Amino acid sequence: MKVGYHPTRSKRSLLAGCLFGLCTVAFGQPPRGPLVVSPQVNTDKSVTFRYLAPKATDVKLSAQFEKGLLAMTKDAQGIWSVTTPPVKPDIYPYSFQVDGVTVMDPANVAFFPNERFKASLVDIPGDTPLIHSLQDVPHGSVNYEYYPSVAGTTGSLVVYTPPGYDKNLVKYPVFYLISGTTDTEETFFKVGRTNLILDNLIAAGRAKPMIVVMPYGNIEARITEQKGGAKPTDPTVRDGADAVKRANDFGEDLTRNVIPYIEGNYRTITNEESRAIGGFSRGGGQTLRTAFSNMDKFAWVCSYSSYLSPQEMNGSFSQIGGNPDRTNKQLKLLWVSVGSDDFLYKGTVEFMDYMKAKKVAYKSLVTDGGHTWMNVKTYVADTVPLLFR
Amino acid sequence: MKVGYHPTRSKRSLLAGCLFGLCTVAFGQPPRGPLVVSPQVNTDKSVTFRYLAPKATDVKLSAQFEKGLLAMTKDAQGIWSVTTPPVKPDIYPYSFQVDGVTVMDPANVAFFPNERFKASLVDIPGDTPLIHSLQDVPHGSVNYEYYPSVAGTTGSLVVYTPPGYDKNLVKYPVFYLISGTTDTEETFFKVGRTNLILDNLIAAGRAKPMIVVMPYGNIEARITEQKGGAKPTDPTVRDGADAVKRANDFGEDLTRNVIPYIEGNYRTITNEESRAIGGFSRGGGQTLRTAFSNMDKFAWVCSYSSYLSPQEMNGSFSQIGGNPDRTNKQLKLLWVSVGSDDFLYKGTVEFMDYMKAKKVAYKSLVTDGGHTWMNVKTYVADTVPLLFR
Numbered sequence: 146m147k148v149g150y151h152p153t154r155s156k157r158s159l160l161a162g163c164l165f166g167l168c169t170v171a172f173g174q175p176p177r178g179p180l181v182v183s184p185q186v187n188t189d190k191s192v193t194f195r196y197l198a199p200k201a202t203d204v205k206l207s208a209q210f211e212k213g214l215l216a217m218t219k220d221a222q223g224i225w226s227v228t229t230p231p232v233k234p235d236i237y238p239y240s241f242q243v244d245g246v247t248v249m250d251p252a253n254v255a256f257f258p259n260e261r262f263k264a265s266l267v268d269i270p271g272d273t274p275l276i277h278s279l280q281d282v283p284h285g286s287v288n289y290e291y292y293p294s295v296a297g298t299t300g301s302l303v304v305y306t307p308p309g310y311d312k313n314l315v316k317y318p319v320f321y322l323i324s325g326t327t328d329t330e331e332t333f334f335k336v337g338r339t340n341l342i343l344d345n346l347i348a349a350g351r352a353k354p355m356i357v358v359m360p361y362g363n364i365e366a367r368i369t370e371q372k373g374g375a376k377p378t379d380p381t382v383r384d385g386a387d388a389v390k391r392a393n394d395f396g397e398d399l400t401r402n403v404i405p406y407i408e409g410n411y412r413t414i415t416n417e418e419s420r421a422i423g424g425f426s427r428g429g430g431q432t433l434r435t436a437f438s439n440m441d442k443f444a445w446v447c448s449y450s451s452y453l454s455p456q457e458m459n460g461s462f463s464q465i466g467g468n469p470d471r472t473n474k475q476l477k478l479l480w481v482s483v484g485s486d487d488f489l490y491k492g493t494v495e496f497m498d499y500m501k502a503k504k505v506a507y508k509s510l511v512t513d514g515g516h517t518w519m520n521v522k523t524y525v526a527d528t529v530p531l532l533f534r
Numbered sequence: 535m536k537v538g539y540h541p542t543r544s545k546r547s548l549l550a551g552c553l554f555g556l557c558t559v560a561f562g563q564p565p566r567g568p569l570v571v572s573p574q575v576n577t578d579k580s581v582t583f584r585y586l587a588p589k590a591t592d593v594k595l596s597a598q599f600e601k602g603l604l605a606m607t608k609d610a611q612g613i614w615s616v617t618t619p620p621v622k623p624d625i626y627p628y629s630f631q632v633d634g635v636t637v638m639d640p641a642n643v644a645f646f647p648n649e650r651f652k653a654s655l656v657d658i659p660g661d662t663p664l665i666h667s668l669q670d671v672p673h674g675s676v677n678y679e680y681y682p683s684v685a686g687t688t689g690s691l692v693v694y695t696p697p698g699y700d701k702n703l704v705k706y707p708v709f710y711l712i713s714g715t716t717d718t719e720e721t722f723f724k725v726g727r728t729n730l731i732l733d734n735l736i737a738a739g740r741a742k743p744m745i746v747v748m749p750y751g752n753i754e755a756r757i758t759e760q761k762g763g764a765k766p767t768d769p770t771v772r773d774g775a776d777a778v779k780r781a782n783d784f785g786e787d788l789t790r791n792v793i794p795y796i797e798g799n800y801r802t803i804t805n806e807e808s809r810a811i812g813g814f815s816r817g818g819g820q821t822l823r824t825a826f827s828n829m830d831k832f833a834w835v836c837s838y839s840s841y842l843s844p845q846e847m848n849g850s851f852s853q854i855g856g857n858p859d860r861t862n863k864q865l866k867l868l869w870v871s872v873g874s875d876d877f878l879y880k881g882t883v884e885f886m887d888y889m890k891a892k893k894v895a896y897k898s899l900v901t902d903g904g905h906t907w908m909n910v911k912t913y914v915a916d917t918v919p920l921l922f923r
Contacts, residue, residue, distance in 0.1 A: 181650075200634055243635045245589055249652050251636075254718050256645070261570075263638050263652075279680070279688055279760075289676040289723075291668070299668055311799065329643050334678075371668075410700065 179222050183252040184239075184267040190231040192267055196241050196250065199223025207247070208239035208267070209517060217241075234271035235519045236338065238264040258331040260366065266336065274345075276526045277338040282348035283308030287340050292406035294364075295398050298371045301361055302403065303330045304411070305340045307347055307354035316412045318419035318533040319356045320445075321399065322525075325426030330361040333525075336518045342526050351530045355421075356411055360403055362428050364394040396435035400442060418477065421532045423447030425521045426489075437462040440475050445532050447480040449524040450487055450516050452496030466503030478531055479507040482524045486515040568611050572641040573628075573656040579620040581656055585630045585639065588612025596636070597628035597656070598906060606630075623660035624908045625727065627653040646907075647720035649755065655725065663734075665915045666727035671737035672697030676729050681795035683753075684787050687760045690750055691792065692719045693800070694729045696736055696743035705801045707808035707922040708745045709834075710788065711914075714815030719750040722914075725907045731915050742922045744810075745800055749792050751817055753783040785824035789831060807866065810921045812836030814910045815878075826851040829864050834921050836869040838913040839876055839905050841885030855892030867920055868896040871913045875904040 183195040194206050196217065204225040205214040210232045217225040225241075238257050241248050249256060250265040257264040274280045285307045294300030307317065322339065324332040333339045339357055346352035361367065408415050422443045424432035429451025436446040437453075458466060465472050479500070483493035500507050510527055514520050572584040583595050585606065593614040594603040599621045606614040614630075627646050630637050638645060639654040646653040663669045674696045683689030696706065711728065713721040722728045728746055735741035750756065797804050811832045813821035818840025825835040826842075847855060854861050868889070872882035889896050899916055903909050 198635065244633050246587065246632045246635045246637060247640075248635060248637045251650060251652050254647060254649055258643060260643055261640060263640050281688070284680040284688075287678040289678075289729075291673040299670070299673075340678075 179224065181224060181252040183226075183250050184265075186267070186269055187228070190234065190269055191229050192232055192269065193226055193228045194239070194241075194250070194267075195224050195226045195252065196243065196248075197222075197224050198243055201225065201243050203242075203244055205242040206239060207242055209237045209519070210235075214242060232269045234269045234275055236266055236268045236277065236336070236522070237519065238336070239267055240264045255335075257336050258329045260327040260329065260363065262327070276345050277342050277522050278345070279341055280345055280348070282344055284344050285310065285340055285347075287334055290406075290410075292402060294367065294402050295394065296368050296372060298367050300367060300398065300402065301330050302406075303334050303359040304407070305334075305343055305357040305359075306411070307343065307356070309354075310356075310412075314412065316414045317354055317356045318421070319358055319407060319411075319413050320421040320423065320529070320532060321358050321360070321403070321443075323360060323362050323395075323422075323424030323428030323431050325362075325424075325428050325450075328362070328425075328428070330359050332518075333357075333359045333521075337521055337525060339525055342522065343529065346526065346529055353533045355529075355533060356407070356413060358403065358407055360399060362395060362424075362431060364398055365391060392431060392434045395431045396438055399431075399435055400439055404442070417442050417475075418444045419533060421445030421447065421478075423449065423480075423525075423528065424451070425449040425518075425524075426451050426516065434461075436476075437465050440472075444475065444477040446476060446478065447524070447528045448482070448496075449521055450483050450489055450493070452481070452483075452489065452493045454492065455495065455499045458496075458499055466499065466505055469504040469506075473504075473506045476506075477534075478528075479505065480509070480524075480528050480531070481507055482510040482512065482520075482527070484512050484514040484516065484520045486513070487520075488516055568613065570613060570641040572615075572639050573654075575656070575658055576617070579623065579658055580618050581621055581658065582615055582617045583628070583630075583639070583656075584613050584615045584641065585632065585637075586611075586613050587632055590614065590632050592631075592633055594631040595628060596631055598626045598908070599624075603631060621658050623658045623664055625655055625657045625666065625725070625911070626908065627725070628656055629653045644724075646725050647718045649716040649718065649752065651716070665734055666731050666911050667734070668730055669734055669737070671733055673733050674699065674729055674736075676723055679795075679799075681791060683756065683791050684783065685757050685761060687756050689756060689787065689791065690719050691795075692723050692748040693796070694723075694732055694746040694748075695800070696732065696745070698743075699745075699801075703801065705803045706743055706745045707810070708747055708796060708800075708802050709810040709812065709918070709921060710747045710749070710792070710832075712749060712751050712784075712811075712813030712817030712820050714751075714813075714817050714839075717751070717814075717817070719748050721907075722746075722748045726910055726914060728914055731911065732918065735915065735918055740919045744918075744922060745796070745802060747792065747796055749788060751784060751813075751820060753787055754780060781820060781823045784820045785827055788820075788824055789828055793831070806831050806864075807833045808922060810834030810836065810867075812838065812869075812914075812917065813840070814838040814907075814913075815840050815905065823850075825865075826854050829853075829861075833864065833866040835865060835867065836913070836917045837871070837885075838910055839872050839878055839882070841870070841872075841878065841882045843881065844884065844888045847885075847888055855888065855894055858893040858895075862893075862895045865895075866923075867917075868894065869898070869913075869917050869920070870896055871899040871901065871909075871916070873901050873903040873905065873909045875902070876909075877905055 181195050181197045185193040204217045206227050215227050217227040219225045249263045253265045255266040285305050288304040290302045292300045420443045422432050422436050429448040433453050436443045483490050570584050570586045574582040593606040595616050604616050606616040608614045638652045642654045644655040677693040679691045681689045809832045811821050811825050818837040822842050825832045872879050
């Protein structure tokens with residue numbers, strides 16, 4: 146087990162590698178069977194997926210562009226493969242079901258950071274570059290940072306700085322962007338490609354240069370990890386008291402620790418009109434609760450595939466609908482978006498109806514599709530141009 | 535498939551989550567069965583690993599602190615688990631073998647970035663903090679960057695900047711640090727914890743503040759990915775001509791593209807005495823070849839678990855041993871390290887013997903253990919204090 150996960154080493158390959166005096170440093174890892182190329186996006190936008198498993202009896206593809214599983218077939222080398230029909234350009238999570246076991250694609254480095262499942266990512270390019278594609282434009286930088294967080298823990302942040310940040314010694318507005326339940330602080334970067342969306346929008350003159358701060362939404366997991374103690378409760382299974390505490394904990398960490406850290410260490414404009422907050426799913430709920438509890442701190446609020454119920458609005462945030470003139474003056478943007486197939490669609494429409502009845506101004510976007518990161522990218526690309534105007 | 539990888543949603547949990555008016559935003563992802571906590575490091579440094587698979591018939595743990603596989607047992611919920619004996623504090627790669635299929639731990643966000651296998655990471659803390667542990671010291675930042683690379687491609691880099699980089703507007707020396715075959719530009723950060731090693735050494739006054747640049751070693755894969763074309767050849771299976779071309783391609787990209795990008799965009803000291811180069815495995819070979827081909831660019835050279843053969847030294851780099859006085863004057867440090875169980879041990883000893891016979895000065899460290907990232911962390915922690923002195 147010392148040299149990785151395939152303890153057998155091919156003598157033939159070692160010898161082949163020793164030709165021309167170039168031995169051994171070529172063998173940082175021992176050979177791992179035939180080279181598997183996966184995924185391979187074909188020119189017609191079909192995709193060939195491959196998985197090496199000579200001994201498996203059943204391998205299927207599970208991909209978010211397909212409603213069901215796709216069967217794969219095995220070749221003489223033991224490589225299972227399937228070629229899909231042409232796929233609509235976007236980035237999709239996928240995994241393999243190998244004799245019923247869910248696995249990431251071992252041949253693909255693009256992955257979905259998440260606390261509870263593991264998936265790979267396939268990027269189908271458009272005929273013209275999509276808003277999240279790597280293009281030949283100036284690039285910002287994505288910075289992994291530590292900050293002093295709650296309960297003596299060290300928190301982690303992913304921070305996008307726009308192109309030229311280190312050279313143009315000016316101050317920038319900040320968008321705080323929170324990912325969903327079981328996502329991590331890396332998900333908006335690795336899956337949402339927020340950095341590339343910002344690069345492309347800024348290059349096209351469609352967005353103001355800004356800093357984007359991506360925190361980790363699961364305060365409780367961080368405390369358990371760093372300080373030990375009780376087994377964490379399941380972030381996806383709630384009781385009411387826990388959910389209230391968690392939402393408050395997150396909002397307090399953001400306002401008391403994250404914002405002071407960012408404003409102390411990055412060149413930022415530090416008034417509410419230069420702070421936006423947004424989030425997906427649980428992060429959207431954290432967004433709405435944090436914004437409505439801190440109306441002096443954020444003038445731009447974006448809720449992606451999430452909402453608060455009329456009961457919670459009336460119970461905890463009655464001033465929002467109760468004084469719509471003040472709310473509309475304080476908020477430069479309240480954005481609500483959801484997919485028509487999202488399992489949160491009905492509640493989100495109810496949230497919009499609530500705001501409408503209370504005469505609170507909001508902008509909304511209802512797309513096709515469900516509770517997916519394909520939709521999140523659309524929502525980010527549609528809202529970022531509106532911020533800080 | 536719209537809301538993740540577990541299409542069934544628990545009605546009971548949905549109802550439980552709707553208490554106290556906190557519905558639905560709690561359900562960014564639907565419930566995924568019982569919460570699995572894995573890995574769980576116990577106070578005696580034993581570790582409990584868990585994997586949810588009610589239908590699996592055989593689940594085993596494959597971990598780099600164990601020579602063989604450890605059997606796991608299933609509980610009534612379908613969670614397989616095993617508790618190991620106490621483990622020597624360090625960070626170890628591991629995975630599960632589920633009915634013979636290798637899978638990452640879905641409950642663990644710490645992963646091993648690699649082109650060809652997927653593994654999770656378990657961190658066993660020491661009684662006092664280890665050199666790679668997250669400690670309460672000033673932290674540097676880890677920056678993901680794009681740069682214009684070979685053949686019109688956009689290259690990716692991970693760049694560590696030391697604590698205070700943005701505030702102390704001074705210039706820093708740079709350590710270029712290259713990971714192994716099938717590793718990515720993330721591996722020295724995510725597996726090697728190079729940022730934390732630097733933070734801790736700098737805080738203790740044991741290392742000079744420096745920038746560490748971690749490039750991606752597989753130029754050919756980048757070109758294939760971005761420009762299409764021929765199926766890439768297997769990076770772990772070499773013929774001589776390919777290996778020579780690849781080594782040259784990497785060295786040229788580093789010297790012509792990476793270094794100018796870093797020196798144009800970071801505050802760096804731009805002479806050879808302020809540039810170090812190091813690498814593990816294939817990255818160590820790339821280090822030696824690039825350094826010996828560019829003796830005017832790097833004065834500090836660190837080879838971790840790698841070497842060049844006497845034949846290649848005599849054939850391509852005869853000036854190194856041929857004029858040891860000049861070599862010893864040019865190189866402030868030539869470091870060679872390897873584990874006694876490393877499959878490259880013999881060749882590395884031969885490389886040291888070659889240098890000794892040629893009267894080329896070098897420092898060396900032979901440790902226990904094999905070709906592992908546990909050893910890489912030791913080598914980085916031992917060499918960084920020597921640099922730029």
